[in-house]
Amino acid sequence: MKRLATVFLSATLLSSTVLAADNKVVATYTGGNVTADQVMEQFNPVLAMQPESKGKSFSELDKNVQEVLVKGYINSKLLEQEADKLKIRDSQEFKTKIKGIETQMIQQEILERQIKDKITDKMVEDEYKALTTNLKGQEEVKTSHILVDTEEKAKEIKESMILKILLKI
The missing domain is CATH 1.10.8.1040 (Helicase, Ruva Protein; domain 3)
Known part of the structure; x- marks a missing residue:
């Protein structure tokens, strides 16, 4: 360590x-x-x-x-x-893990290619309309942005969040 x-x-x-x-x-x-x-x-x-x-x-x-x-x-x-x-x-353990990841990526790529060709904008729009219709009458929650004292502080917080995301990669 x-x-x-x-x-x-x-x-x-x-x-x-x-x-x-x-x-x-x-x-x-x-x-x-x-x-x-x-x-x-x-x-x-x-x-x-x-x-x-x-x-x-x-x-x-x-x-x-x-x-x-x-x-x-x-x-x-x-x-x-x-x-x-x-x-x-x-190591054999590492090679096995890589092979498993490769298999998953190949499967994902195949699915993405098949789906991409079959899903149209109209299908997405129709599904969206159906979902919004089904959600009518349910409790709605509205959110807004978080306020900080200065624009500089906001940028600092934003950069900090981006850095945390990047460092997880």
């Missing part, structure tokens, strides 16, 4: 200041250089789900987000190095 903590601490301490250019080195760590393109390749699926970051290049992201992404990238690479040292990829 101490070793893992040291690995994460090393990533934090060794990451350099984030640079603006997307094709340049944004950090250096014991495993080598990290470019913005490498970071974006790893985190684009997550960023694409966030309206404020969707479609943005690395240099267009907030500096705090850039830093978190770089640290997350370095941490994942350090964990991969540790996995290689432990020969995790060579």
Whole structure:
């Protein structure tokens, strides 16, 4: 456990200041250089789900987000190095797990392709109308946004939430 903590601490301490250019080195760590393109390749699926970051290049992201992404990238690479040292990829247990995941992904892809071709916008609209009709007369709850003292505080909370999501990946 101490070793893992040291690995994460090393990533934090060794990451350099984030640079603006997307094709340049944004950090250096014991495993080598990290470019913005490498970071974006790893985190684009997550960023694409966030309206404020969707479609943005690395240099267009907030500096705090850039830093978190770089640290997350370095941490994942350090964990991969540790996995290689432990020969995790060579273990039968790991290979079995990967095979199971591969099977699940293949099944999911097949279902998505079949469903995509058969579900139309009209079908979705009809189902929505049926559901809203069935819900009439039930208790309705309305929600609103949470207010904070300043816009700066709101952005801070938002970034904190994004970072928590990214670090879970």
